[in-house]
Amino acid sequence: MEDGQSLVSRIREGDCAVLKRDDVFKAVPVLRRRKIIFEKQWFYLDNAIGHVYGTTFEVTSGGSLQPKQEAEETNKETKEAGTDNRNIVDDGKSQKLTHDDIKALKDKGIKGQEIVQQLIENSTTFRDKTEFAQDKYIKKKKKKYEALITIVKPSTRILSTMYYAREPGKINHLRYDTLAQMLTLGNIRAGNKMIVMETCAGLVLGAVMERMGGYGSIIQMYPGGGPVRAATSCFGFPKVFFDNLHEFPLSKVDSLLSGTFSTETLPSEPEDNALAEEESNGLTDEKQTSLQKTEGESTTEAAMEINQTEEQETMDINAEDVEHRENKEKENKENVQEKQRRQWERRKKLLETAALLREKNADGLIVASKFHPTPLLLALLEFVAPSRPFVVYCQYKEPLLECYTKLRERGGVINLKLSETWLRNYQVLPDRSHPKLTMSGGGGYLLSGITVVLDKGKSDSSNLEALKMEEPSSKRCRVQDLHG
């Protein structure tokens, strides 16, 4: 396996990179002469190519990036400061520079640091502020005028944070700490044979792939025509990671379980789905690759069209036209053959994946989708070996309650746990430490458990659990009595 850890990671053209400014992230393709808009700034990434990931850049006039020099912190000579704000009146007149003055400075090309310095000098109330307030003021102005952008390498941490902040709807509001729990509870690691069912734009799949490092195998179950892997491509995995990534349509699961599986009716072309679910966070490159994929399709269609028009023009035949037509027909044949060949490939892959599932020895199951979890779990657990963990994510608690109960009835699962995590971040500064934001409830819920050998008759363990579920006031039978 490629051990990218030992080599310094540099920004390369074609990469998917993540732009970062303070706590705002955006994923973009690294392409030359491509204008990027991020946090009210316009620039080109050309100058960034070749630099190490993690480098911070300044946006200079003209939209080019320059690596930020290690600026020595302006030695604040004995800062004059006040003790509190009892005499500071907020009349909006403390800043002597006007909006136009500042604009003029910006147009002159003055660096952000200079502008901040100017603002401080022209503020009548600055020296009356407390040291802390001055600090806060400087930080705020720096944030506005010093346009510093860091280019970071995508990872689960970065992408899950980005998606939750920018497009939570695309990932069913799966917060990154919840995702972190899933990866650990599911014992995701190199060598596993995982079943993943997600409708989170491929983010969960990518996270699982990252933790598997290219080892083992993944079978992704998908609804409709094909899996959406928009986020997965952001991770920048080496091609070899995809060798053991399989997919299987949900629409065939029932037939597979009942033994009536066949490849007669294939789901519609996945390429259509890829176009429909395009990322809106700046991955226009996505379109290019999808278009390339459907090239085969559209040439076939175009060929069909040409066929029709030629039939209309049967009147105007001359030698040239005949030769032209013959060439076109040859092209049509080739395209049709190509399409058939690809269909045959897909059928073959589908059969292979079905065989993998039929082994019923998967090492784990991860579900994170917009669908009701119960039918998914009841079906997909059949493919998992005993003594293996499974984790189901749901944006809402109630469907998991039903799932929990249905699983108890089914049996073959133990250690069921319904949980939620709360996240709190802190500002930690000398004498100024306090919590910032508490995130609760909005990150989704997890139902996890471990499979065990399923008793074909009504599982005894469910009997046991049913007893435990009785009203607290009623007496519980002693276990000994049950088995006596």
Add this chain to the structure above:
Amino acid sequence: MSFVEYGDMIKDGDTAIVFLGHESMFPVKVQHGTVTQTKYGVIRHSTDLIGKKYGSKVTCSKGGWVFILHPTPELWTMNLPHRTQILYSTDISIITMMLELKPGSIVCESGTGSGSLSHAVIRTVAPMGHLYTVEFHQQRAEKAREEFREHGVEHLVTVTNQDVCKNGFGVSNIADAVFLDIPSPWEAIGHAKSALKAEGGRICSFSPCIEQVQRTCLAMEEYGFTEINTLEILLRVYNVRTISLQIPDLGKAAEDNSSTGFDSSNPSNQATTTVSRSIWLCLAFGTSVY
């Protein structure tokens, strides 16, 4: 079996987890000829365990049964013998993600403690990564080495017995990530930096007290670390039970027979008709895991 690879059958020498029921389980070292006592009776390793499939139900001598589970770092965390306060899976999960650990990562850790996080890290970085873990307590260091050996992961971890604040991790410029869970982490930040790769890496320090966090953040800043973030994660587990609530008797409107449809003259009937309506009640136990 190993902590970094699944096996199907229980073998002599394995560490297996005996599951007795809700939240009740313990680890067991599978050995020919040994017996294990449980509240449901005796388990004879030679006949009941060895050669059986993981996930099987095993009936004990008194008639009760248990399940035998394949070990995972998460199950180990819940069942390992505590030599120190440990980290639980909730914190371990977010640490793993924030440090960007994955197969191949090189990680430095101190203190090893009871090995809870260590097992989780080893699982994540296998098969090409490595964990360098430092423990200043001699017996704990030795016990950790022993456990890693028993669990088949000794090739993925190096335990060093020294004080990380004085002597560092014993390696330099190779780590992708450093983790600290010690009383005075600010004293180890410098050593952490030299253990990390020259091009940089991630660091995480775990402290129960905010004062420690403050000092550590300051030290991190002094040593040139950026993007310093402080997080707290809390786990809330929900207890799911099915109960039914009785519908109250609101009486019947006079003369009108068709009003509520309940036979108010017979209160027990009311109870019977409503028993079939189950209402899901979810009881929440907030469990903060440190």
